[in-house]
Amino acid sequence: MPGTxxxxxxxxxxxxxxxxxxxxxxxxxxxWYVRQVMGDDAYRTYVAHERSAHPDREPMGEREFWREHYxxxxxNPGSRCC
Amino acid sequence: MSAESGxxxxxxxxxxxxxxPPTAVPAEDLKPRWTPAKIALWVAIAxxxxxxxxxxxLVRGETINAIWFVFASVCTYLIGYRFYSKVIERYITRxxxxxxxxAETREDGKDFVPTDRRVLFGHHFAAIxxxxxxxxxxxxxxxxxxxGTIWIIVGVVLAGAVQDYTVLFFSMxxxxxxxGQMAREExxxxxxxxxxxxxxxxxxxxxxxxxxxxxxxxxxxxxxxxSVSMTVPIALFMGVYLRYLRPGKITEVxxxxxxxxxxxxxxxxxxxxxxxxxxxxxxxxTTIAVGVIVYGFVAAILPVWxxxxxxxxxxxxxKVGVILVLAGAVxxxxxxxxxxxxxxxxxxxxxxxxAGNLWPFLxxxxxxxxxxxxxxxxxxxxxxxLVEKERQTRFIGYGGMLMESxxxxxxxxxxxxxxxxxxxxxxxxxxATGGTIEGAVAFVNSLGLAGxxxxxxxxSTLASQVGEPSIVSRTGGAPTLALGLAHIMHQLVGGTxxxxxxxxxxxxxxxxxxxxxxxxxxxxxxxxxxxxxGNVAPRFKDVSWRPGVWICTAIMVAGWGTILYLGVTxxxxxxxxxxxxxxxxxxxxxxxxxxxxxxxxxxxxxxxWAWLWIVAVPLAFTALITxxxxxxxIFSDVPAVGYWAQHRAFKDALAAGETSFGTAPDVAAMxxxxxxxxxxxxxxxxxxxxSIVVILASLVVTIKAFRTGGGENHExxxxxxxxxxPAGLFASxxxxxxxxxxxxxxxxxxxxxxHH
Numbered sequence: 126m127p128g129t130x131x132x133x134x135x136x137x138x139x140x141x142x143x144x145x146x147x148x149x150x151x152x153x154x155x156x157w158y159v160r161q162v163m164g165d166d167a168y169r170t171y172v173a174h175e176r177s178a179h180p181d182r183e184p185m186g187e188r189e190f191w192r193e194h195y196x197x198x199x200x201n202p203g204s205r206c207c
Numbered sequence: 208m209s210a211e212s213g214x215x216x217x218x219x220x221x222x223x224x225x226x227x228p229p230t231a232v233p234a235e236d237l238k239p240r241w242t243p244a245k246i247a248l249w250v251a252i253a254x255x256x257x258x259x260x261x262x263x264x265l266v267r268g269e270t271i272n273a274i275w276f277v278f279a280s281v282c283t284y285l286i287g288y289r290f291y292s293k294v295i296e297r298y299i300t301r302x303x304x305x306x307x308x309x310a311e312t313r314e315d316g317k318d319f320v321p322t323d324r325r326v327l328f329g330h331h332f333a334a335i336x337x338x339x340x341x342x343x344x345x346x347x348x349x350x351x352x353x354x355g356t357i358w359i360i361v362g363v364v365l366a367g368a369v370q371d372y373t374v375l376f377f378s379m380x381x382x383x384x385x386x387g388q389m390a391r392e393e394x395x396x397x398x399x400x401x402x403x404x405x406x407x408x409x410x411x412x413x414x415x416x417x418x419x420x421x422x423x424x425x426x427x428x429x430x431x432x433x434s435v436s437m438t439v440p441i442a443l444f445m446g447v448y449l450r451y452l453r454p455g456k457i458t459e460v461x462x463x464x465x466x467x468x469x470x471x472x473x474x475x476x477x478x479x480x481x482x483x484x485x486x487x488x489x490x491x492x493t494t495i496a497v498g499v500i501v502y503g504f505v506a507a508i509l510p511v512w513x514x515x516x517x518x519x520x521x522x523x524x525x526k527v528g529v530i531l532v533l534a535g536a537v538x539x540x541x542x543x544x545x546x547x548x549x550x551x552x553x554x555x556x557x558x559x560x561x562a563g564n565l566w567p568f569l570x571x572x573x574x575x576x577x578x579x580x581x582x583x584x585x586x587x588x589x590x591x592x593l594v595e596k597e598r599q600t601r602f603i604g605y606g607g608m609l610m611e612s613x614x615x616x617x618x619x620x621x622x623x624x625x626x627x628x629x630x631x632x633x634x635x636x637x638x639a640t641g642g643t644i645e646g647a648v649a650f651v652n653s654l655g656l657a658g659x660x661x662x663x664x665x666x667s668t669l670a671s672q673v674g675e676p677s678i679v680s681r682t683g684g685a686p687t688l689a690l691g692l693a694h695i696m697h698q699l700v701g702g703t704x705x706x707x708x709x710x711x712x713x714x715x716x717x718x719x720x721x722x723x724x725x726x727x728x729x730x731x732x733x734x735x736x737x738x739x740x741g742n743v744a745p746r747f748k749d750v751s752w753r754p755g756v757w758i759c760t761a762i763m764v765a766g767w768g769t770i771l772y773l774g775v776t777x778x779x780x781x782x783x784x785x786x787x788x789x790x791x792x793x794x795x796x797x798x799x800x801x802x803x804x805x806x807x808x809x810x811x812x813x814x815x816w817a818w819l820w821i822v823a824v825p826l827a828f829t830a831l832i833t834x835x836x837x838x839x840x841i842f843s844d845v846p847a848v849g850y851w852a853q854h855r856a857f858k859d860a861l862a863a864g865e866t867s868f869g870t871a872p873d874v875a876a877m878x879x880x881x882x883x884x885x886x887x888x889x890x891x892x893x894x895x896x897x898s899i900v901v902i903l904a905s906l907v908v909t910i911k912a913f914r915t916g917g918g919e920n921h922e923x924x925x926x927x928x929x930x931x932x933p934a935g936l937f938a939s940x941x942x943x944x945x946x947x948x949x950x951x952x953x954x955x956x957x958x959x960x961x962h963h
Contacts, residue, residue: 162329163457163520167317174316191454194317195512200750202511202730204584205519205723207339207413207575207793 221305221925228948230928231304236941256282264353270543273620277538280360280616284609287364292605295369298818299808300376302597307928309382310593321595324602324932331607333523334585337720339575340615342420342684345622346786347572349560351550352623354569362577363612366825370797371582372604373804378587379594380922386587386800392921393806398904402799405897407735409792413581414728415770416789417721418499422775423683423782424714426492430674433488434475434711435718441467445517461520472711476674496775500768507729507760515726522723525716533617536695542624551656559635561783562847567836571790576615578829580796598934621691628661629669633687636780637680638870647679674707682782689713732763773883778876787840788890794833795898801826802905809909810918830902837895841888850888857881
């Protein structure tokens with residue numbers, strides 16, 4: 126994980142910059158994590174898969190992907206726990 | 208031969224592609240290297256945990272600080288995870304990272320996607336944790352804090368997490384097959400059919416009891432009814448937003464939804480303050496139950512995108528938020544707890560919250576959080592299709608369940624941080640308290656509890672602080688947890704002025720989890736029913752044939768709706784008579800899941816038998832305790848405990864021409880008791896018979912495996928893996944080196960942070 130602050134960095138300025146960098150890395154990682162867990166990136170994952178595995182065919186559009194995504198859940202319900 | 212590859216399994220045939228960097232950590236690097244610093248760290252963890260347990264279990268002061276519960280649980284989890292789950296990994300599951308997971312071999316970008324382990328942990332946790340771990344520990348608090356604490360923490364390490372981990376692993380080895388399919392395959396026809404029928408019935412009972420918890424929390428609560436009703440239009444708005452305005456912007460719409468939820472909670476307080484609002488949203492529990500039943504049917508036939516999916520997003524959002532807030536608040540506020548370690552009701556059958564002795568009823572009152580059979584349905588099916596590397600299943604399956612256990616401990620702490628008299632006033636049924644403050648005070652003080660002296664003032668002040676007409680007999684656990692949360696949170700933010708907000712915030716999230724579970728549970732049960740009827744009438748298998756969907760949904764809603772209605776109108780109180788069915792059902796499902804795992808492990812061959820106790824001990828324990836509890840419910844002569852004893856007592860009273868009996872004031876109520884105990888007693892018999900059938904089938908298969916030296920291997924044939932990812936939350940030194948080699952070769956495919 127990036128974001129280590131170097132204790133020997135001389136000036137306050139350097140420490141501040143390191144802190145700012147660490148904060149922004151943490152924020153970026155958090156954003157990535159939340160988007161991944163919530164599922165925002167599902168379409169991107171799908172397109173990446175299609176491009177690498179089936180370069181011969183055109184992937185679904187974003188709207189179409191999400192429609193299909195929920196239609197599949199209609200057909201094949203998943204459980205939620207108590 | 209390495210311990211990882213196991214003896215005489217197909218995995219020995221795996222030959223990694225020499226052109227690729229390593230796909231697995233070499234066996235010699237998996238052996239722990241004990242440095243003095245590491246040893247010191249684990250000694251410190253063990254010491255801290257030990258001290259915390261001594262404080263909780265042995266030191267008897269006037270009060271105990273809640274922080275000890277945090278230390279005892281977290282230290283025990285760490286030790287269980289670091290040591291015991293590794294034993295399971297080494298001797299039972301024996302993962303092999305040179306083998307590709309289904310996510311890799313069948314990758315399709317949708318169902319089968321190799322998912323970052325930390326992300327999958329979040330997905331899996333959101334799917335397993337709900338209202339269950341928040342409710343059971345609250346009800347079990349009547350026995351004192353110690354029995355529940357020990358069962359939740361020890362139970363999860365030795366049973367609950369073992370079940371989740373092994374089911375996840377073996378389902379992954381079978382392409383993500385469900386526990387029902389695995390039962391059919393491993394246990395044969397009879398065991399398989401019994402397992403599927405049992406899971407269907409159990410699903411119905413679990414949905415019914417969860418719905419009962421919501422109805423009890425919202426009955427005669429204008430504020431709660433308003434804010435929880437608002438979740439429906441909020442979810443509909445989110446659904447439309449995601450479909451037509453900004454598809455795929457899930458986090459964005461969840462944030463909007465979250466803000467709207469907060470507005471609904473605040474608005475609910477204002478509405479409940481007005482005369483018209485208080486009147487319009489003041490509904491009795493029967494009306495709310497009918498509303499929930501109608502809602503359950505409509506929600507389950509609406510398309511997923513419109514209601515279920517958006518509410519699920521909100522629910523995930525709230526889940527993580529609430530748990531962080533609750534855990535943070537307990538650590539910061541560190542409430543003092545004056546509840547006794549073991550109360551009078553641990554050894555008496557007459558506890559007003561749930562009837563029955565500690566043995567066996569503690570273990571069925573607290574199901575989720577210690578051992579939850581329902582998780583077997585989640586751990587098989589969805590999660591295993593997303594696992595990137597085999598060794599990650601320990602972190603996701605075992606680790607995820609430890610996290611749920613921690614939630615249960617936090618719920619327990621919240622429940623025991625409130626005054627004990629108030630606790631019993633809230634959790635004793637209206638049949639005992641009469642539903643009035645005077646009745647509750649008289650009843651609670653008559654229990655003769657040491658140090659409890661409840662005054663009418665306490666109850667009326669608290670009710671007005673949380674913005675409720677009354678807090679007497681708000682059974683079901685949710686209101687108690689909400690009060691506990693409000694009690695802790697108001698010391699942190701907002702003072703007593705904010706207590707109403709925190710109380711309804713808690714009610715809101717519990718209702719949100721439960722309504723999602725009701726909707727999703729109805730859909731899954733409908734799906735299973737369609738599949739079953741489809742064997743006779745093939746048309747029903749077609750899930751896009753609407754009449755089939757409607758008919759099966761209606762049957763399932765009728766099933767849980769009936770039980771919900773009986774629970775709400777139960778003259779004996781509802782929760783105290785019906786909740787044991789929930790726990791028994793959940794634990795019997797766990798017994799079924801562990802029985803399937805036992806058969807699988809026995810069939811793996813001789814090299815596994817010495818370690819079979821890892822599965823057999825929790826299976827024996829849960830089977831014993833749950834069958835015992837079922838038998839008490841069926842055969843006990845004590846009317847408060849035995850369904851049939853109660854049934855006979857009321858029937859005899861009716862036959863003798865009596866017009867009131869026990870807490871039933873008239874003939875109609877007496878007839879209701881006769882009817883309800885008949886349903887409860889019958890369900891108990893059906894559950895226990897089905898479970899015994901499954902366990903016997905598993906034992907037969909296991910013994911046969913002993914005789915023949917193993918059995919058929921139903922795992923998918925091994926395929927060579929062509930990717931690498933670390934196994935645990937943090938990458939080890941070796942794992943970092945291997946990741947670097949993949950990155951240097953320009954092959955790094957794994958989805959990691961900072962790589963998007």
